[in-house]
Amino acid sequence: DTGVSQNPRHKITKRGQNVTFRCDPISEHNRLYWYRQTLGQGPEFLTYFQNEAQLEKSRLLSDRFSAERPKGSFSTLEIQRTEQGDSAMYLCASSLAAASGDYEQYFGPGTRLTVT
Amino acid sequence: AQKVTQAQTEISVVEKEDVTLDCVYETRDTTYYLFWYKQPPSGELVFLIRRNSFDEQNEISGRYSWNFQKSTSSFNFTITASQVVDSAVYFCALSEALETGANNLFFGTGTRLTVIP
Numbered sequence: 001d002t003g004v005s006q007n008p009r010h011k012i013t014k015r016g017q018n019v020t021f022r023c024d025p026i027s028e029h030n031r032l033y034w035y036r037q038t039l040g041q042g043p044e045f046l047t048y049f050q051n052e053a054q055l056e057k058s059r060l061l062s063d064r065f066s067a068e069r070p071k072g073s074f075s076t077l078e079i080q081r082t083e084q085g086d087s088a089m090y091l092c093a094s095s096l097a098a099a100s101g102d103y104e105q106y107f108g109p110g111t112r113l114t115v116t
Numbered sequence: 117a118q119k120v121t122q123a124q125t126e127i128s129v130v131e132k133e134d135v136t137l138d139c140v141y142e143t144r145d146t147t148y149y150l151f152w153y154k155q156p157p158s159g160e161l162v163f164l165i166r167r168n169s170f171d172e173q174n175e176i177s178g179r180y181s182w183n184f185q186k187s188t189s190s191f192n193f194t195i196t197a198s199q200v201v202d203s204a205v206y207f208c209a210l211s212e213a214l215e216t217g218a219n220n221l222f223f224g225t226g227t228r229l230t231v232i233p
Contacts, residue, residue: 042223
């Protein structure tokens with residue numbers, strides 16, 4: 001399987017706990033995006049990496065959220081001191097940069113977080 | 117500011133009927149991209165099409181066709197002879213090229229299509 005993969009697929013945690021999600025993009029893709037999707041809504045942009053550099057962060061990304069892409073390959077998204085409002089599907093997407101901009105973004109299956 | 121409106125929350129059609137999903141967008145940029153994604157019950161977003169703002173030609177791919185009209189800021193999606201496997205939530209999205217090179221996608225709220233056998 002050469003698509004975008006995400007782990008875990010589901011995570012249930014208690015309020016106040018920390019959680020970390022992993023995304024493995026398509027291997028030749030140099031751009032990686034994180035989105036959040038709540039029930040009945042479209043995905044919302046959280047942050048973006050070009051190789052290992054985090055170049056864009058949405059104001060949705062509070063101080064409790066941190067993302068890394070240490071070697072320009074896989075990425076992790078950590079949420080500290082989780083709150084019930086963090087319950088959502090967290091989606092990762094990757095794309096290949098071109099002179100004219102991005103090619104289309106390919107999405108992973110997502111990690112569904114439930115905070116109890 | 118960018119905005120994507122999908123006014124149709126849910127649509128039900130009987131198999132083999134044609135169906136059109138509407139998408140209206142707002143942007144102040146002259147260079148932008150429009151997308152359609154499909155999200156089946158399994159949850160994974162599947163890319164369907166990308167169109168840049170300079171290309172208003174309509175496109176057909178099998179049973180799928182797209183109508184892009186800049187004059188009305190619309191990018192509508194038609195499925196011909198719908199099938200049960202077309203049942204999914206369909207998202208229209210807009211992106212603008214930013215200085216950092218990012219092309220963040222701004223999604224509409226989606227249209228849930230149910231095809232009844």
